[in-house]
Amino acid sequence: MILRSVLYQMLLWCIATTIFLALLFLPRTADYTAGPRGMFISAKYDYSAQVHVQQFKDFFKYIKDNKGLGTVYNGHSLNENILRTFKKSMLITIPALMIGLFLGIAKGVFDFRIRSRRGKLFGVRTTRFFLSIPDLFLIISLQLLIMEGYEAGILPHIKVYGSEEPSVILLDIIFLAIYPLFYIANITYFSIRDEQGMDYIRTALSKGTSSFKVLYRHVLKNCYVKIFSHTNTITLYTLSNLFIVEYLTNYRGAAFFFYETLASPAIFRTGQQFEISLYPAAGYIILFTAIIFISKTLSQIAKGLVSPIERRESS
């Protein structure tokens, strides 16, 4: 059962990567119409399937010839370079996702337990509030607060900008974890709420199990299926957000370089062709989609391990 869904995801991964690469290898040559002295009038673009296929062929030939993606200026192979930046990105992404997932579940349980007691303002209301404002606002505010705090003499000097600083890595993890945390907390809260009044809870309670135990042993196990089906959403969001966070903190990770390989020119001359560095971009695409594939697979496996219902079905 699990194996089948993993194979299915793998197939999807291949299809998605192929589509991505096909988009990347779209021929990018434009025909310029120039006026006197090279004045820019317009540019026309003709799609040619032949060139498109040729780009693909070149790519695979290139990989075969170079046994990798070739070298960059500093003598390192491009493979190493991509892997190094990718590892840097994962250093902030994976902890952020883990924190988001586990603290998110904890926050959801907390929200549920506090829902009708004193202090409920810190419960689901806070979660909804943080979900409703963009995390970009929180990121910028936090950066400003840290800097203002230092100027006012309250905070020690914390670097908020840089590529190797431990403080930046820590901050980036926090920035990336904000949205997943509250998203998962919200999902957890509502899936616990939806379980209320089910027969199994009544049975467990009537046997004298404490409500705390019922929540953790019985209710949460049933909620995990719902929660884990949202891991893809948060992974996708976090990877997308990686662009922003790396850019805002000048953290030289994979998203930063991937953006640089794709960035559109700010200045062009008539007749200039828009070459982008295809091969590094291709490398990054394969790695990023691989992360999504892995997260999908892990959530499938986790679902199968945790859920009492799925376990029964598979045996």
Place this chain on the structure above:
Amino acid sequence: MKNWKLWISSIFLLVLLFFVFAGPHLPFVDQDLKQTGVVKTKEGAFILPPIPPREGFPLGSDHYGVDVLSQIIMGAKETLTIVVLVVFVRYLIAIPLAIGGFYSRLLEVFLQAWQQVFSFMPPIFFVSFFVTLPFIFFSPDRAMLIILVLAVLETGRVAEIILQHMKETQKRPYIEAGIVAGGSPLGMFKKYYLPVVLPHIIILIINDMGRVLFLLAQLGIVHIYVTHKFVSEESGAYEVVNTSLAWPTMFRTITADIFSYEWIPFSVIGAIAMTIYTFNMFADGLQKFFEKKYRTFRTDL
């Protein structure tokens, strides 16, 4: 009065609309967005732009001495127009697709495939792919094409949510009652499905407006704007400049501004955050309102 979220967010929304339509005519808004070269304080000191928040510049000025508050108010219309267009196009495709998927197995498979493939693509990657393609970059209809790309990006997700909602509705006992009573498929759709699905779609649309605005803000940070123009330079090269007033374009120099001219990015992100919060709160309030009206309980998120 119990649904305070709906009330407060409605007021916020009205204020927002007021600024969009009447804002440019307010006395404290500089309609021409004129550039101020230098400001002399009472003590006789001179301040060069960017001018920090002070008298005459409630939120400070940008690098050209243009009042930030005026820019935000003048840009509101354009920003919200883009947001509304993206959402409109998205739902124009998604609603027929979802309803079609409900009745036709083939469309459902297509929809699922679409959604699955797109679930491998982080949105910002996807958009930055497209904007550099020459046929979009040079196209006179670039803005429209980018709006289309932004719309298609999440069409699959939206259609899938609507389809799932319809399927959940199908399981409810009252639908069976309708079939037993001899409702025709069209009649069933109009009288049994639509009243439940429509409020859901309205809430989704409002939530999506917040999402789109957020995505536009993120794209603004990595220098992807919906509109741009080519201006010739002395050297004969052409510079790609952005003539739009939309809010995300004010993030142009954010990495530099945040250290010394923090009022520029902070005002813009503040305006965007307020708007998104208003949309989200309004959607929450509406949901509560519909739940009460149709006595549906909340089964989805």
